Amino acid sequence: MANDNSQVRIELIRGLAGTLPKQRATVKALGLGKVHSSVVRRNDAVTMGMIKVVEHMVKVEEI
Numbered sequence: 180m181a182n183d184n185s186q187v188r189i190e191l192i193r194g195l196a197g198t199l200p201k202q203r204a205t206v207k208a209l210g211l212g213k214v215h216s217s218v219v220r221r222n223d224a225v226t227m228g229m230i231k232v233v234e235h236m237v238k239v240e241e242i
Contacts, residue, residue: 186242187226190217193236205232 191211195203209229210218219242220226230239 185222190238
């Protein structure tokens with residue numbers, strides 16, 4: 180894990196059509212809505228776990 184001040188930018192690169200309800204809920208909880216929307220979140224275990232659920236639908240870069 181990175182230091183306490185690190186952040187990640189998460190961008191939704193695929194739509195939600197055909198996904199499982201758990202994946203849709205995770206995308207919404209991350210704060211993403213439409214394709215190509217992005218958010219900046221703290222790099223912690225909770226965020227990384229959420230990213231793991233939808234890793235095939237998002238692009239993640241460390242800031």
